[in-house]
Amino acid sequence: MGCVTICISDELEIAFRRLVRLKYGEKQGKISRGATEAIFDWCQRERIKLLDEDQLLEDE
16 A cells, blocks of 8 residues: 655645544544545546547547
């Protein structure tokens, strides 16, 4: 399993922790679970954008 260290603003960290707690409760590993979900969702959106852009270039 990989490990990623990031620096984010205090405001974003507070908001993220609050939302993770609301969604997953006080379970151990909730921050990792929320971060994994967020990164996965971002990767999916970016992949779709790149595929759409690639399709547009092929159509030209």
